[in-house]
Amino acid sequence: MSSACHEFSRYAAEYGSRNVIQRLVAQKLIASTPDQPKFILDLGCGNGTLYSLIDWEVERFVGIDFSASMLEHHPATSNVELILGDFNDPELFERLRNERFDRIYSASALQWADDLESVFKSLTSLNTPMSLAIFTAGTFKTLHKCAGVTPLLRSSDEVIAIAEKYVDAQFEVLHTTLEFDSVREMFRYIKRSGVSGGRRVLDFAQTKQLMVTYPLNYLEFEIVFITSIA
Ligand SMILES: C[S@@+](CC[C@H](N)C(=O)[O-])C[C@H]1O[C@@H](n2cnc3c(N)ncnc32)[C@H](O)[C@@H]1O
Incomplete structure (x- = not known):
């Protein structure tokens, strides 16, 4: 059911590189899409990493994020609608239920x-195939172990067990991992990358x-990919 694979990236201290893992995640979501959906919903769309990577023609793209400043940086063309909304709110999905979507994406947000x-539950109410990538507890594993702190994120087993109840999907x-030239650079990355969701990992x-x-x-990352067929 689930397979593990290793990939390695190197952090370069240059503009944009702080999102190197999120970009890799979004690329993988796009590459593993079995079709070319024309009507897309993206939950936690941020500044548009996923949208920018779509290499086929899209008729309508709805991006949802609860951060206005992230949405400000999202590409905004005539086929893009950006909604300031919270995916924890079931009412948001009520509003989306009358829309047509061919696939729901969510990259690096649902953790x-x-x-x-x-x-x-809200997602399945839309009756739409989905491609989701969710960071899990193995992220920063050694760092948490060394510091003696409990990971903030759910384990991969927990995420898969929840998802399996609702979707027929591949996991x-x-x-x-992401390598750094210095420990200082590594900690700066943790602070700025958004991987810790704005929460303080360590005091x-x-x-x-x-x-x-x-x-x-290097830092370790663990991400569960969920791809439903129908
Ligand atoms: C790490 S970023 C990923 C952004 C983008 N999907 C990407 O792949 O680069 C996580 C995004 O999820 C958004 N987010 C987190 N919790 C959210 C919520 N409850 N409702 C909507 N958006 C949320 C954040 O504002 C942020 O833009």
């Missing part, structure tokens, strides 16, 4: 669902301690 099960667990004392003791020159 922040308050209640993932309830979001899946893949991707393990990937100041823990960060200082870890900068000395973290044994790796």
Whole structure:
């Protein structure tokens, strides 16, 4: 049911590189799409990473995000509608129910669902195939272990168990790493990348301690990919 594969990237301290993992995730979602959907819903669309990677013609793209400043940076063409909305809110899906969608995407966002099960209930009410990528607890695994902190995110098993109740899908667990030239650069990335969802992974004392003791020159990421056929 689930397979694991390893991919490696290197962090380059240049503009745009802080989203290197999210970009890889969105690329993989697009590449694994079995068809070329023309009517698309993107939950947690952010500044449009996924939209920008679509290489076929789209008739309508609806992007939802609860951050107005992210939406401001999303490409806005005549076939794009951007909605300021919260995917934790079932009413949002009520509103979307009368629309036609061929596929629902969500890249690197649903790990922040308050209640993932309830979001899946809302998602299935749209009766649409989906391609979702959700970060899971193996993300920053060694870092959490060294600092003695519990991961913020759900485990991959938990995410798959919830999803299986609602969708007939293929699951893949991707393990990937991102290498850094220095520990300082690594911690700067954690702060700025958005992977920690704006929440503080470590306090100041823990960060200082870890900068000395973290044994790796890379960070670990774990992402569950969920692709439903129908
Ligand atoms: C790590 S970014 C990923 C953005 C984009 N999908 C990508 O692949 O680059 C996560 C996005 O999810 C959005 N987000 C998080 N929680 C949300 C919620 N409850 N409702 C809507 N958007 C949410 C954030 O504002 C952010 O833009």
